[in-house]
Amino acid sequence: xxxxxxxxxxxxxxxxxxxxxxxxxxxxxxxxxxxxxxxxxxxxxxxxxxxxxxxxxxxxxxxxxxxxxxxxxxxxxxxxxxxxxxxxxxxxxxxxxxxxxxxxxxxxxxxxxxxxxxxxxxxxxxxxxxxxxxxxxxxxxxxxxxxxxxxxxxxxxxxxxxxxxxxxxxxxxxxxxxxxxxxxxxxxxxxxxxxxxxxxxxxxxxxxxxxxxxxxxxxxxxxxxxxxxxxxxxxxxxxxxxxxxxxxxxxxxxxxxxxxxxxxxxxxxxxxxxxxxxxxxxxxxxxxxxxxxxxxxxxxxxxxxxxxxxxxxxxxxxxxxxxxxxxxxxxxxx
Amino acid sequence: xxxxxxxxxxxxxxxxxxxxxxxxxxxxxxxxxxxxxxxxxxxxxxxxxxxxxxxxxxxxxxxxxxxxxxxxxxxxxxxxxxxxxxxxxxxxxxxxxxxxxxxxxxxxxxxxxxxxxxxxxxxxxxxxxxxxxxxxxxxxxxxxxxxxxxxxxxxxxxxxxxxxxxxxxxxxxxxxxxxxxxxxxxxxxxxxxxxxxxxxxxxxxxxxxxxxxxxxxxxxxxxxxxxxx
Numbered sequence: 224x225x226x227x228x229x230x231x232x233x234x235x236x237x238x239x240x241x242x243x244x245x246x247x248x249x250x251x252x253x254x255x256x257x258x259x260x261x262x263x264x265x266x267x268x269x270x271x272x273x274x275x276x277x278x279x280x281x282x283x284x285x286x287x288x289x290x291x292x293x294x295x296x297x298x299x300x301x302x303x304x305x306x307x308x309x310x311x312x313x314x315x316x317x318x319x320x321x322x323x324x325x326x327x328x329x330x331x332x333x334x335x336x337x338x339x340x341x342x343x344x345x346x347x348x349x350x351x352x353x354x355x356x357x358x359x360x361x362x363x364x365x366x367x368x369x370x371x372x373x374x375x376x377x378x379x380x381x382x383x384x385x386x387x388x389x390x391x392x393x394x395x396x397x398x399x400x401x402x403x404x405x406x407x408x409x410x411x412x413x414x415x416x417x418x419x420x421x422x423x424x425x426x427x428x429x430x431x432x433x434x435x436x437x438x439x440x441x442x443x444x445x446x447x448x449x450x451x452x453x454x455x456x457x458x459x460x461x462x463x464x465x466x467x468x469x470x471x472x473x474x475x476x477x478x479x480x481x482x483x484x485x486x487x488x489x490x491x492x493x494x495x496x497x498x499x500x501x502x503x504x505x506x507x508x509x510x511x512x513x514x515x516x517x518x519x520x521x522x523x524x525x526x527x528x529x530x531x532x533x534x535x536x537x538x539x540x541x542x543x544x545x546x547x548x549x550x551x552x553x554x555x556x557x
Numbered sequence: 558x559x560x561x562x563x564x565x566x567x568x569x570x571x572x573x574x575x576x577x578x579x580x581x582x583x584x585x586x587x588x589x590x591x592x593x594x595x596x597x598x599x600x601x602x603x604x605x606x607x608x609x610x611x612x613x614x615x616x617x618x619x620x621x622x623x624x625x626x627x628x629x630x631x632x633x634x635x636x637x638x639x640x641x642x643x644x645x646x647x648x649x650x651x652x653x654x655x656x657x658x659x660x661x662x663x664x665x666x667x668x669x670x671x672x673x674x675x676x677x678x679x680x681x682x683x684x685x686x687x688x689x690x691x692x693x694x695x696x697x698x699x700x701x702x703x704x705x706x707x708x709x710x711x712x713x714x715x716x717x718x719x720x721x722x723x724x725x726x727x728x729x730x731x732x733x734x735x736x737x738x739x740x741x742x743x744x745x746x747x748x749x750x751x752x753x754x755x756x757x758x759x760x761x762x763x764x765x766x767x768x769x770x771x772x773x774x775x776x777x778x779x780x781x782x783x784x785x786x
């Protein structure tokens with residue numbers, strides 16, 4: 224066939240030129256991918272308002288749950304700080320003499336879970352109270368000392384967990400001559416429980432908003448597909464594979480995702496910066512080390528990667544749903 | 558190169574577009590496909606391009622049976638078939654060059670090769686100087702020639718044309734036909750659907766005439782009575 228001759232000449236010429244280039248098919252493929260990606264980016268750039276609106280929608284939808292999760296993460300940081308400084312206060316029975324209290328303190332100190340025990344004798348406690356409370360006159364009216372001996376127990380580091388402290392409390396309560404064991408972890412447990420609930424709610428919100436992002440991108444890409452219907456038809460007609468026809472739209476989705484991720488990150492950074500002053504003041508009032516933790520470098524990267532994946536997924540859904548509808552058979556007429 | 562064996566195509570609504578069509582076109586053969594509109598010309602072309610599948614019978618293009626072709630293989634078959642449309646299906650959002658480059662781009666040809674081959678195709682149809690223009694700026698005949706350049710740019714062994722001269726005056730039509738003749742001379746199998754009887758008569762080539770889905774073969778004569786198989 225005469226075309227064969229043409230093709231042979233063609234390929235020989237091609238081969239000669241090809242040798243000077245790096246004829247690696249991988250490189251060629253990457254070049255091609257880069258061209259498609261660049262073209263997709265250029266198309267977005269040509270419609271700056273529509274593109275930035277999509278980015279903004281995506282950014283807000285992503286920033287909301289991420290900010291919430293970061294906030295809750297910071298709160299958990301607080302509670303773990305409190306746990307580590309937990310001290311157990313043990314009030315002895317009123318009729319326990321000093322010698323016995325000392326003995327008891329020694330016994331408790333021998334326990335493996337206990338780092339140190341401080342005995343506050345009742346007279347000492349009354350004196351401290353008198354000095355610090357400013358109720359000197361009132362206390363003078365009392366007939367005797369209403370305060371018991373008190374043991375202040377600091378647990379070993381390994382025992383400074385909610386369960387560890389709890390088991391120590393149970394142990395102390397089981398001992399003789401103990402009136403009451405107090406550890407003010409109740410509020411901490413409630414806070415933890417609340418944070419757990421809120422974290423779950425935030426995750427649910429994150430999943431819902433991620434789905435919303437996928438749908439928004441899907442719809443935007445669907446419009447892009449409609450706009451380029453003729454081009455898709457012709458590409459299919461001249462032998463473009465499905466992958467070839469889909470690729471530009473998948474890149475479009477990924478670019479939407481990238482922009483959305485960056486917008487989300489910016490929103491989080493700005494709002495955290497805006498909140499950080501008042502929060503520091505509030506934390507200062509509570510004598511707390513609490514600080515809002517931003518996403519950090521890794522968090523920002525993860526956020527952007529997830530956003531890109533969501534954008535890609537949205538485009539994929541749109542492409543899957545609408546690309547197959549475009550059939551070159553429509554062109555040829557009846 | 559193109560072979561139909563007892564091909565029948567029936568659409569859902571009891572409408573039979575083609576009935577037991579048989580024919581065989583060799584390499585380098587140029588043939589006309591004629592018949593009234595609705596006689597099944599478009600269906601026949603669509604079967605070759607795998608836009609439709611036959612209800613019965615076999616379509617073979619380049620030795621490949623299209624009936625059993627898996628869907629994902631279809632694009633690769635289309636790369637061997639150039640198609641020219643009456644309304645040329647050019648994209649007006651890009652230059653003449655980019656329009657002609659499309660078949661090469663879907664094949665992943667490198668940009669340097671694309672440039673060389675697109676210019677060769679444009680040169681062939683005499684539009685080399687207009688590569689940077691938008692197809693909208695061209696005349697009807699020129700647009701059709703851009704469509705032809707796009708159909709042959711990847712040197713397909715088969716060229717189909719659906720009413721390629723439908724909107725053109727006789728002189729331009731003759732030019733276009735001359736181009737098709739040249740392609741067939743270098744070995745391309747060319748099948749032209751047309752009802753421009755005057756033009757077909759002037760060419761004295763093989764003629765496939767369809768009448769209500771049946772093939773009535775006639776050669777050189779305007780109306781033959783020989784029934785198809």
